[in-house]
Amino acid sequence: MDVLIAQSLTCVKQDRVLFSDLDIILRAGELVHLTGPNGAGKTSLLRILAGLAQPETGLVHTNSADTYDVPLLYLGHKLAQNKHLSAIENLTYWSALHRVNPSVESLYHILAQYQLVGLEDLPTGQLSAGQQRRVSLARTELVQAPLWILDEPYTSLDVTGVSFIQTRVDEYVSRGGCVIMTSHQALSSSHLVRELVLEYQI
Amino acid sequence: MFVWLHPYAKTERAYALCNTLMPYFLSAAVLGLSVGLVWGMLFAPSDYQQGDSFRIIYIHVPSAILSMGTYVAMAIAGLVGLVWQWKTAYMSMIAMAPVGALVCFISLFTGAAWGKPMWGTWWIWDARLTSQLILLFLYFGVMALYYAFSDRQQAGKAAAIIALIGVINIPIIHYSVEWWNTLHQGSTITKIGKPSIAPSMKWPLLVSIAGFMGLIGTLTLMQLKNVIIERELHRPWVKQLLSQQETK
Amino acid sequence: MSPLYSVIHRDFTLAMRQKADIFQPLTFFVLVITLFPIGVGPAPETLQKIGPGVIWVAAILSALLGMERLFRDDFNDGVLEQMQLSNLSLSWIMFAKVMTHWLLTIVPLILISPLLALFLNLTMPMYWALLATLLLGTPILSLLGSIAVALTVGLQKGGILLSLIIIPVFIPLLIFATSAVDTALFGLNYLPQLAIIAAMLCIAMALTPMAMSYAIKVSHQ
Numbered sequence: 194m195d196v197l198i199a200q201s202l203t204c205v206k207q208d209r210v211l212f213s214d215l216d217i218i219l220r221a222g223e224l225v226h227l228t229g230p231n232g233a234g235k236t237s238l239l240r241i242l243a244g245l246a247q248p249e250t251g252l253v254h255t256n257s258a259d260t261y262d263v264p265l266l267y268l269g270h271k272l273a274q275n276k277h278l279s280a281i282e283n284l285t286y287w288s289a290l291h292r293v294n295p296s297v298e299s300l301y302h303i304l305a306q307y308q309l310v311g312l313e314d315l316p317t318g319q320l321s322a323g324q325q326r327r328v329s330l331a332r333t334e335l336v337q338a339p340l341w342i343l344d345e346p347y348t349s350l351d352v353t354g355v356s357f358i359q360t361r362v363d364e365y366v367s368r369g370g371c372v373i374m375t376s377h378q379a380l381s382s383s384h385l386v387r388e389l390v391l392e393y394q395i
Numbered sequence: 396m397f398v399w400l401h402p403y404a405k406t407e408r409a410y411a412l413c414n415t416l417m418p419y420f421l422s423a424a425v426l427g428l429s430v431g432l433v434w435g436m437l438f439a440p441s442d443y444q445q446g447d448s449f450r451i452i453y454i455h456v457p458s459a460i461l462s463m464g465t466y467v468a469m470a471i472a473g474l475v476g477l478v479w480q481w482k483t484a485y486m487s488m489i490a491m492a493p494v495g496a497l498v499c500f501i502s503l504f505t506g507a508a509w510g511k512p513m514w515g516t517w518w519i520w521d522a523r524l525t526s527q528l529i530l531l532f533l534y535f536g537v538m539a540l541y542y543a544f545s546d547r548q549q550a551g552k553a554a555a556i557i558a559l560i561g562v563i564n565i566p567i568i569h570y571s572v573e574w575w576n577t578l579h580q581g582s583t584i585t586k587i588g589k590p591s592i593a594p595s596m597k598w599p600l601l602v603s604i605a606g607f608m609g610l611i612g613t614l615t616l617m618q619l620k621n622v623i624i625e626r627e628l629h630r631p632w633v634k635q636l637l638s639q640q641e642t643k
Numbered sequence: 644m645s646p647l648y649s650v651i652h653r654d655f656t657l658a659m660r661q662k663a664d665i666f667q668p669l670t671f672f673v674l675v676i677t678l679f680p681i682g683v684g685p686a687p688e689t690l691q692k693i694g695p696g697v698i699w700v701a702a703i704l705s706a707l708l709g710m711e712r713l714f715r716d717d718f719n720d721g722v723l724e725q726m727q728l729s730n731l732s733l734s735w736i737m738f739a740k741v742m743t744h745w746l747l748t749i750v751p752l753i754l755i756s757p758l759l760a761l762f763l764n765l766t767m768p769m770y771w772a773l774l775a776t777l778l779l780g781t782p783i784l785s786l787l788g789s790i791a792v793a794l795t796v797g798l799q800k801g802g803i804l805l806s807l808i809i810i811p812v813f814i815p816l817l818i819f820a821t822s823a824v825d826t827a828l829f830g831l832n833y834l835p836q837l838a839i840i841a842a843m844l845c846i847a848m849a850l851t852p853m854a855m856s857y858a859i860k861v862s863h864q
Binding site: 240243244245246247262263265267269270271272273274275276277278282285286287289290291292294 | 644645646648649650652653656657660661716717719720721722724725726727728729730731860863864
């Protein structure tokens with residue numbers, strides 16, 4: 194099943210063509226690793242696929258079946274959490290915005306899985322960069338989405354953190370989810386990783 | 396309906412169109428301004444109340460009318476850009492902004508110069524002068540916002556939104572200022588020259604309005620050509636064009 | 644929690660944790676108004692004459708000052724991105740945020756206005772007119788201003804640019820609001836001016852949420 198179809202995408206930033214006439218089809222149960230040098234437009238492509246930015250030309254269709262809460266989950270460079278609010282509060286408000294209302298106990302349970310025991314009620318500004326990233330990634334447990342778009346999810350995570358997220362991604366893909374992600378390190382997944390390479394264009 | 400316009404969304408075609416249109420606007424400007432101004436300045440009868448100083452209307456009135464018209468044209472270009480996502484529409488919008496601001500400034504300057512002999516002071520918070528001043532600020536706002544962005548496409552969209560807010564506001568500003576003015580000052584000398592203008596004065600005025608239109612068109616096209624070249628500097632057709640110019 | 648309520652609840656919680664954001668515009672408002680009697684002299688008639696204008700100009704300036712940070716944190720943190728991707732319309736979210744901001748930063752200005760009316764020697768009928776214009780007019784400031792805020796949020800040099808692009812648009816509001824208060828001084832009927840301000844508010848409520856959400860999308864580009 195196709196989760197996302199993008200047709201002839203062209204992206205222009207600062208009057209420089211990052212990529213042109215790009216077609217992408219993402220299918221369920223697929224793990225796509227988007228690679229390319231700095232400035233090739235990886236983040237721009239992910240933002241276009243997520244629907245945050247408009248491509249210069251081209252269209253993006255997402256499959257929004259009723260069985261899911263949202264058509265896709267996008268976690269970008271910015272962690273989308275306010276540093277004056279605690280992890281619990283950040284996640285509660287975010288879930289409410291997406292029309293899911295998990296109980297506080299389940300939030301504590303999820304945060305425990307992400308090794309944030311005892312930090313749940315501190316303002317996230319007081320957490321380390323890696324811990325903040327974990328809070329952000331904990332969102333993947335809160336909503337049902339057919340597609341995850343992860344932009345550099347391993348940034349500032351330690352080795353155990355990286356392998357933990359890697360297992361979560363693997364489980365999700367086995368359940369039929371689709372993941373497109375960027376990462377500077379090679380993905381050690383139990384699944385077949387499809388490499389999508391963006392060349393730097395002048 | 397507007398399918399014939401689509402090719403001009405490409406910058407190269409738009410640039411060529413500028414070159415094609417330029418002579419017409421330029422000749423309209425030269426002809427209209429020389430005929431209109433010479434006629435107005437030298438041959439039109441002088442006003443029985445104001446003597447010769449009224450002759451400044453041949454510059455003042457066209458610039459005042461057209462500064463507002465240029466703002467509306469700019470906002471329409473912005474709207475076209477927002478609706479059809481045309482790069483060239485934003486380019487024409489931002490090409491018009493400095494021209495419109497200049498014309499607006501001319502009208503304010505001539506208004507003040509006219510005010511000195513008539514009202515005995517350079518500046519008076521007259522309704523039309525005030526709304527003209529606000530219009531100048533609106534132009535500055537559009538330009539300031541446009542040039543604050545580093546991505547030109549984003550800049551075009553942002554400036555188009557502000558231009559549209561401005562254009563919705565122009566009539567409100569115009570009438571509110573007029574109303575404010577009558578409230579504070581009562582009906583004053585501003586009515587000078589407004590009721591029924593003699594045909595011998597009207598025709599040179601109309602000709603110089605046409606001349607000003609030509610001038611605005613010419614300046615806008617020149618500015619648009621610059622904007623296009625500046626943005627498309629890395630495109631092959633611009634490089635070719637520039638190398639052709641160098642060899643000449 | 645319903646999605647829209649969560650947006651409002653969140654902004655209230657945040658405001659309660661950063662009370663300075665509420666008090667700074669308020670203090671600025673009072674300070675600016677204090678400058679005028681010192682600058683133009685304490686004659687009661689003069690103050691009464693310039694009072695309505697002074698209060699309104701100060702309200703515009705402090706509203707702009709307070710608004711500058713309206714979307715900044717959420718934009719920089721990436722919260723606005725998530726809001727754009729949520730299945731609630733961005734226009735509604737922005738509208739809710741702006742109205743919450745109005746409640747938190749502008750309503751205190753209105754609450755302190757009796758004190759300022761006293762400072763500037765306004766008569767009782769003038770004060771009622773001022774209160775009515777502030778109640779109807781300041782939401783227009785918030786709604787229109789936030790379009791400009793949304794456009795400049797991605798630029799790190801927002802402040803003066805924000806004022807530059809939006810102050811000219813506020814001029815009609817200033818004219819009608821101050822004239823309503825002036826009219827009240829003579830005991831005349833100022834309902835027409837209020838009606839015009841109310842009409843502007845209706846138009847602003849109908850159109851600005853759309854423009855705001857578009858502006859945020861432009862900033863996210």
